[in-house]
Amino acid sequence: MCTRLQFEGSNEIGVVSMLTNGYALACQGNSENFYSVLESELGDHIPVVHASIAGCRFVGRVTVGNRRGLLVPNMCGDQELQHLRNALPDSVVVQRVDERLSALGNCIACNDHVALVHTDLDRETEEIVADVLGGRSS
DSSP, X not given: OOOOOOBTTBSOHHHHEEEOSSOEEEEOSSOHHHHHHXXXXXXXXXXXEEEOBTTBSOHHHHOEEOSSEEEEETTSOHHXXXXXXXXXXXXXXXXXXXXXXXXXXXXXXXXSSEEEEOTTSOHHHHHHIIIXXXXXXX
């Protein structure tokens, strides 16, 4: 399946959303068309969670995850973190990461089997990626 959509006139949908085989994240905002497309295409298969990180809409840029887990940057607020934990399936581990490079979605690429991490990420972050997301890191 492939569906065309845009968010408030922008082509950067990966900045405001994130998709895995187990769930999807979408930023909170006023783009009803964007949300209705996500819900209609994905809602019967996986939960679509509306969220913010640090009060901002760039959830795709700063988060990384797969069906096992979701990593969020340390700037994610306590209420935002709790909302994600409550809204995602119980099988998804949600963990905040204390990492200098906070745009985790830009620095880590992963699926359910492997994770590719930027060479400047802390070793501790690399270990968290392997533990929470369950993939070998390279």
